[in-house]
Amino acid sequence: MSTASKPTISDVAAHAGVSIATVSRVVNGGEEASVGVALETRRRVREAINDLGYVPSQAGRTLRRQTSNLVALLIPDITNAFYAAIAHSVELALRDLGYAMTLCNTDEDPELQDKYLQEMQEHQVHAVILLGAVESAGLEKAVKAGVRMAFLNRRAPTETRMPFVGIDNRAAGAAVARHFLAHRYDPIAVIHGPLGSSASRERYEGFEQALRANGVELAADCIEHGDLTIDSGYTAAERMLRTGRRPAAIFCGNDLMAYGAYRRCRDLQIRVPDDIALFGFDDNPMNDWLADWLSTVRVPYDRFGSATAGVIGRMLSAADEGPRETPEEILLPYQLVIRGSS
Amino acid sequence: MSTASKPTISDVAAHAGVSIATVSRVVNGGEEASVGVALETRRRVREAINDLGYVPSQAGRTLRRQTSNLVALLIPDITNAFYAAIAHSVELALRDLGYAMTLCNTDEDPELQDKYLQEMQEHQVHAVILLGAVESAGLEKAVKAGVRMAFLNRRAPTETRMPFVGIDNRAAGAAVARHFLAHRYDPIAVIHGPLGSSASRERYEGFEQALRANGVELAADCIEHGDLTIDSGYTAAERMLRTGRRPAAIFCGNDLMAYGAYRRCRDLQIRVPDDIALFGFDDNPMNDWLADWLSTVRVPYDRFGSATAGVIGRMLSAADEGPRETPEEILLPYQLVIRGSS
DNA sequence: ATTATTGATGAAAACGTTTACAGAAAAGCA
DNA sequence: TGCTTTTCTGTAAACGTTTTCATCAATAAT
Missing domain, CATH: 3.40.50.2300 (Response regulator)
Incomplete structure (x- = not known):
């Protein structure tokens, strides 16, 4: 049973009697969007996908597109509920944008941060979000390599022209x-x-x-x-x-x-x-x-997500309009909470 | 400046005056391991890598190898410090094994769990670790598709022959x-x-x-x-x-x-x-x-990591020796902690 | 001096996508 | 009818790796 290895786009194409290009169009076209493939064809392809249990390969896609749907979140201490709450908020917002988040715990360690920075570059992540970045050599390198980054809670420890989200x-x-x-x-x-x-x-x-x-x-x-x-x-x-x-x-x-x-x-x-x-x-x-x-x-941890999604989104268009004179900065409102003063 | 797009393995090869095969061998051969490439050649390649700032593409690698270095951890609630602690422990252990972890928050939601399950399949993750899995249709599908899985803390809600790590x-x-x-x-x-x-x-x-x-x-x-x-x-x-x-x-x-x-x-x-x-x-x-x-x-959260690494490692060899009669089960020791009974 | 043996290297074939381009069919229009 | 325009589909070329196989040189064995 199940001798069949993972079905690829060609298997689907053959099964549906179309070319792989058409399959690709069906897969990538939105749910009901008319991407320019006939209704009947689309139905057939969808059927074939279901029959075969086809799952598209992100590796192939990433290779071709030269960018992945991954966004990395580097976090100093995942067991700190405050950071965890921010991570949660960011994950939700990214999901809405169609990205998957990978979370890396740096333990405030520059070496580990660099290791992750390199690894995420290898994965061609769409962006790296640094929650509580620490100064490290890899940071500069990543900037040079053109990695999109955003700094949360803590400002970039070195000159990077990358956006910041946090409070005053x-x-x-x-x-x-x-x-x-x-x-x-x-x-x-x-x-x-x-x-x-x-x-x-x-x-x-x-x-x-x-x-x-x-x-x-x-x-x-x-x-x-x-x-x-x-x-x-x-x-x-x-x-x-x-x-x-x-x-x-x-x-x-x-x-x-x-x-x-x-x-x-x-x-x-x-x-x-x-x-x-x-x-x-x-x-x-x-x-x-x-x-x-x-x-x-x-600190309004649940507002980091949408703010971050905003800057990430804007970084795409920003590339066209030439470099900003000064990096974007989003300051969220903070609030004093007084407890126990009965 | 920096008109140059990301250097690829061929750029390195050209720069070092060798073939891409050799570069690949250098990159993949352990630090000082003699993978069968001359010392002098290795030096030259290393130099070229440094000069160009070459970063290998995981997409290419995954495509060729048909498996990635990613392991997914699905977690019900990242803001629960107990789960976060387990996640941390697992991340450390996976890192030692050479895997990168991607963490997904399922919010105890079957739909979301399925979405992530599918997404991780697309990424051809090496394995999916479910911390507190919830019953969902995608679980069975993933099993059928041959995804390696491990269940932490909660047993598999349905019959999967996949290992379990937790307490009695x-x-x-x-x-x-x-x-x-x-x-x-x-x-x-x-x-x-x-x-x-x-x-x-x-x-x-x-x-x-x-x-x-x-x-x-x-x-x-x-x-x-x-x-x-x-x-x-x-x-x-x-x-x-x-x-x-x-x-x-x-x-x-x-x-x-x-x-x-x-x-x-x-x-x-x-x-x-x-x-x-x-x-x-x-x-x-x-x-x-x-x-x-x-x-x-x-519950000894800091022992989940190595235990999980163990079962993941064993799943590789397990494939050869035919199916186990009963799924592996690791029971960690628990302990009653009595506080405040002055 | 010849033949095996070892070790280092290169050529080339996948791996699964997306997308520019072109061709064909259908539809609109005079 | 003939022409243009639109809509749909297919061909083929990348994208960056790893790995098998073959080649070639150098060393060891006779």
């Missing part, structure tokens, strides 16, 4: 600072992310500058940093709380680090948010259910 | 029941997942039967069900807690539904775990940080 992190950081000042928290502390990442840096700078503008200076022992993981939030909080002075509020570079800090506080019998206020960033979708003590900056 | 859900459910009995919780309640999914069904049946074996019967108003989302856990708990009788312990079909139930309890000023014990399933990686009140069954 600097302004958001400043907004958090103003919130802290309004509540007269003192002392104020911060656990920031890696300053090499534009998002983390801008958040921190916006926060710090807004404080300074209001005459508040961050004490040296009130500045810690982590690498955006829960663990690093825990250890950063550990270092910070080891000293005598206990901060009244900590601004964490993302929600995950705030989770870690939270855990450390509980271990020390410090109540959140009564004894200490924690502020995160991203608004992980979990928060409403599990972290009603965490105030945070809500 | 029935035994785990029974273990939870015994735990409840030991604590003399009364009354005992359950919020189970969709009984169409083998995992949910087996968990529930194991639980229920173990209770019955010990002379405990679940009351009708102590049985609710959800669809494994947080929301459904919330509403299920709402229905259950509306009645006068408050259960002493609820066994939830997965951690997410337990989160929802938790939220409902808090809304009603019911303390967890003091007033009511919640038991989940999966042990979402978040739990240690954010849910120290949740006891659960730990």
Whole structure:
């Protein structure tokens, strides 16, 4: 049984008594669109396709078309629900555009990012979307090779003229600072992310500058940093709380680090948010259910998809109209979410 | 600048003064393996590849080889950290085997699952891994078409002779029941997942039967069900807690539904775990940080990767040795994690 | 010195599509 | 009727690989 190997377009053509060109036209013509193939012929071809269980080969198609229907999404940490939510949103939007998404986890590792970048080039992906890109040699190479790219959440770490979708992190950081000042928290502390990442840096700078503008200076022992993981939030909080002075509020570079800090506080019998206020960033979708003590900056993860689809779509036409003077930038609205301030 | 279109293997061949066959051999031969190309030639080819920035085309390769280096992972809900963790583990293992993973979110939707199944067939993926498969027509079709598949966490909903990797859900459910009995919780309640999914069904049946074996019967108003989302856990708990009788312990079909139930309890000023014990399933990686009140069954998500790599690898050789009488089954160890019972 | 044996290389044939071009039939028009 | 226009279909040429087979040189064996 089933000695027959995969049927190809020629098998279908033979079975339907037409040429392969006609089959191709039927397959590629929209559902009922009149692509210029007679109704009766189309019916016959459709029948043959069904009879044989024909599945067109993307390899053949890609080879001929010189571009695939794949779009790559590089993501730093798939287990971070915030990133996962963005990935989900992007997948939906791409699907509407007729693309299939392949998702690659870079673990914030430049080497791995480069490996994936190369691999996706090999697959002639239609575009590479970098959610939280990290600086790497391969980035420049890909730009030179003409790979379409888009940067989400974090700006391109190097000069690329590629579009960006995200929020105004600097302004958001400043907004958090103003919130802290309004509540007269003192002392104020911060656990920031890696300053090499534009998002983390801008958040921190916006926060710090807004404080300074209001005459508040961050004490040296009130500045810690982590690498955006829960663990690093825990250890950063550990270092910070080891000293005598206990901060009244900590601004964490993302929600995950705030989770870690939270855990450390509980271990020390410090109540959140009564004894200490924690502020995160991203608004992980979990928060409403599990972290009603965490105030945070809500980044509208479900709006990344359509925004990204937009820039990807525009990159096609952009090629004709010559290079833009400045890369496209879509800034999504953010929002302060204040929780637990009963 | 950069008028040159992508260099192909022939460009490299010309540049290095060899034939394309030789280039292919160099590209495919391992790093230092002696594939039968002279050292000096190899050096020249490598140089040419570098000079030109040559990137081999997977389309060409796939077309010729009749199989790609892609493995598809179908996942029901990427924002569920437990599934995400498994996906991560699988990606790592596949990478070691030299495959690239493409991740597709099925949203538990049979239609979408079928769409992806078809699409992945078009890409001639090396295998399709179904994490939490749902019953659908396309599944049978894919089996007939000779697609290699593996089922993770949930058993194949229909007869496919394809391998399974997961835990003994029935035994785990029974273990939870015994735990409840030991604590003399009364009354005992359950919020189970969709009984169409083998995992949910087996968990529930194991639980229920173990209770019955010990002379405990679940009351009708102590049985609710959800669809494994947080929301459904919330509403299920709402229905259950509306009645006068408050259960002493609820066994939830997965951690997410337990989160929802938790939220409902808090809304009603019911303390967890003091007033009511919640038991989940999966042990979402978040739990240690954010849910120290949740006891659960730990499924070793980080062991799915290598186990899956194993079955995938074995499917290659399996073809030769004729069909197995019974599909391979790998049962991973599970573990009861008891939290908050200070 | 001749013959086997080994090792490196090249020529050429697939693999399954899409699409430009051309030809044929049908339809419109005078 | 003859002419032009439209609509449909087929032929054939890429697209970039891998791999079999043959060739040829160099080395080993007699």
